[in-house]
Amino acid sequence: MSGKLLKIGFIGGGKMAQAMAKGFISAGLSKGESMIASCHPSDLASHAAFKDLGAESIFENVPVVQKSDVVIISVKPQVVPTALGDIKKAQGVNANKLFLSIAMGITIKQLEQFLPGESRVVRVMPNTPALVRSGASVFVCGQKATEDDASITKKLLESIGTCEQVTENLLDPITALSGSGPAYIYIMIEALADGGVKMGLPRDLAYRLASQTVLGAGQMVRDTKIHPGVLKDDVTSPAGSTAAGLHFLEQKGFRSALIGAIETATKRCREVSQADATK
Numbered sequence: 001m002s003g004k005l006l007k008i009g010f011i012g013g014g015k016m017a018q019a020m021a022k023g024f025i026s027a028g029l030s031k032g033e034s035m036i037a038s039c040h041p042s043d044l045a046s047h048a049a050f051k052d053l054g055a056e057s058i059f060e061n062v063p064v065v066q067k068s069d070v071v072i073i074s075v076k077p078q079v080v081p082t083a084l085g086d087i088k089k090a091q092g093v094n095a096n097k098l099f100l101s102i103a104m105g106i107t108i109k110q111l112e113q114f115l116p117g118e119s120r121v122v123r124v125m126p127n128t129p130a131l132v133r134s135g136a137s138v139f140v141c142g143q144k145a146t147e148d149d150a151s152i153t154k155k156l157l158e159s160i161g162t163c164e165q166v167t168e169n170l171l172d173p174i175t176a177l178s179g180s181g182p183a184y185i186y187i188m189i190e191a192l193a194d195g196g197v198k199m200g201l202p203r204d205l206a207y208r209l210a211s212q213t214v215l216g217a218g219q220m221v222r223d224t225k226i227h228p229g230v231l232k233d234d235v236t237s238p239a240g241s242t243a244a245g246l247h248f249l250e251q252k253g254f255r256s257a258l259i260g261a262i263e264t265a266t267k268r269c270r271e272v273s274q275a276d277a278t279k
């Protein structure tokens, strides 16, 4: 990928596409001018967001494929059959390209059916912290994806955070954990700050402390590789305030709520996978 910048296309220019596009740009891996995105004609906000990046922003899907080296499929799962149908129906489009699908629950088999036979598919699950290059992404290669495709995918995803190659059977729980996870953490940050405000902290200080605490704790687990239970014990003094706080969380089923969130979100991904996505 050295030399000429890859032309990156987005079929669906919404929130996740914008996070990835901005991440690629701040990583120096791409430029607005080397990107093209399509969106629904009613979605003027996404249209404007890609224009603001200096990218081409349009309301048709076929030119995105025609003009790109790598095409990111970033529409909602229910829209995937229609959007990819546009490409399959079109005459004379060279679809022998790398397609990265980030759609929740849409399997490689389904993607390969929706796309023209020559298309090379990689299924990816990113998350929105890609915007600040702190994303957590995984990918699975389809039948026709080459080693080059895997290394292009890895290079793109590593530029916006961490990236691991996995097997497709793990994709639904991964979607539930790291794909959706930022949403769980945002409400945790909001609630921690609400607690701080309830106890007299100024709101802005409470948000700064809550977000830095989440960031720091995550970094401790990742960088020290010490078991989170041991790190928790290090914070918890005998008869101290943390032990009192932890007891309250256990009484309210905090762990169980998080475990249940991952289980429920995984089941939702499986429902989408099993639905006849052509309907």
Ligand SMILES: NC(=O)C1=CN([C@@H]2O[C@H](COP(=O)(O)OP(=O)(O)OC[C@H]3O[C@@H](n4cnc5c(N)ncnc54)[C@H](O)[C@@H]3O)[C@@H](O)[C@H]2O)C=CC1
Residues within 6 Å of the ligand: 011, 012, 013, 014, 015, 016, 017, 038, 039, 040, 041, 043, 046, 061, 074, 075, 076, 077, 079, 082, 083, 102, 103, 104, 125, 126, 127, 128, 179, 180
């Ligand atoms: N938002 C997130 O945190 C994550 C989302 N994803 C996946 O990314 C995909 C997109 O999600 P979001 O960006 O959140 O949704 P979004 O609603 O922000 O974006 C969807 C985009 O698709 C466009 N669109 C609708 N119909 C279209 C059509 N027929 N042709 C072309 N574009 C069309 C819309 O205009 C919009 O720009 C989903 O499949 C989701 O599962 C994956 C990981 C994380």
Ligand SMILES: O=C(O)[C@@H]1CCC=N1
Residues within 6 Å of the ligand: 104, 175, 179, 180
């Ligand atoms: O909520 C969703 O369906 C997507 C999948 C992961 C994050 N957002």
